[in-house]
Amino acid sequence: MRILVSVASRHGATQEIGTVVAEVLAEAGHEVDEIEPDDVGTLAPYAAVVLGSSVYNGRLAASLRELVDRQEGALSARPVWLFWSGPVGEDATPQEPDDVRDAARRTGAVAPRCFPGRLRPSELGIDERAVVARIDPEPGDFRDLDDVRGWAGTIAEQLLSPRGPGG
Numbered sequence: 001m002r003i004l005v006s007v008a009s010r011h012g013a014t015q016e017i018g019t020v021v022a023e024v025l026a027e028a029g030h031e032v033d034e035i036e037p038d039d040v041g042t043l044a045p046y047a048a049v050v051l052g053s054s055v056y057n058g059r060l061a062a063s064l065r066e067l068v069d070r071q072e073g074a075l076s077a078r079p080v081w082l083f084w085s086g087p088v089g090e091d092a093t094p095q096e097p098d099d100v101r102d103a104a105r106r107t108g109a110v111a112p113r114c115f116p117g118r119l120r121p122s123e124l125g126i127d128e129r130a131v132v133a134r135i136d137p138e139p140g141d142f143r144d145l146d147d148v149r150g151w152a153g154t155i156a157e158q159l160l161s162p163r164g165p166g167g
């Protein structure tokens with residue numbers, strides 16, 4: 001199957017999660033295109049789509065939300081998986097943004113998945129530093145790429161299932 005993996009990322013951490021997903025799907029024998037949300041055109045070639053976004057200030061990236069706006073019909077006609085990444089810190093409690101529920105409802109993505117993120121203070125812009133100074137999150141890389149591989153493996157299995165995704 002040809003699968004689109006489209007991930008919105010500011011500083012690369014979520015992009016790398018998307019690349020791990022793409023690698024697992026390719027290892028399972030699928031043809032995988034990784035395309036940034038702003039660059040996604042027609043979905044006609046794709047049998048399934050994986051969407052992802054980092055979360056900033058409680059929101060999915062605008063580019064991912066706009067992709068859902070633009071392609072809502074085509075996305076809802078295909079199996080879609082959705083992940084978001086953001087929580088940082090050993091004791092972070094993920095707070096699923098309303099955007100995630102909205103994107104899942106509109107695309108038909110079942111059980112959106114949250115993956116912890118990575119915070120590197122040195123790469124933040126001035127506005128981001130102001131937010132970080134206020135909420136004082138724990139810097140570091142809290143991503144678990146084995147967990148990501150496991151999730152992507154379940155997608156590969158569902159795509160191979162004779163009953164199709166969800167079966």
Ligand SMILES: Cc1cc2nc3c(=O)[nH]c(=O)nc-3n(C[C@H](O)[C@H](O)[C@H](O)COP(=O)(O)O)c2cc1C
Nearest residue numbers: 009010011012013014054056057058086087117118
């Ligand atoms: C200014 C700022 C705001 C953030 N807001 C949130 C948030 O609301 N919820 C969350 O889970 N993570 C939040 N994060 C953490 C990021 O989502 C996390 O660092 C993520 O891994 C960044 O991914 P990226 O490198 O793909 O952009 C925030 C980080 C920064 C710097």
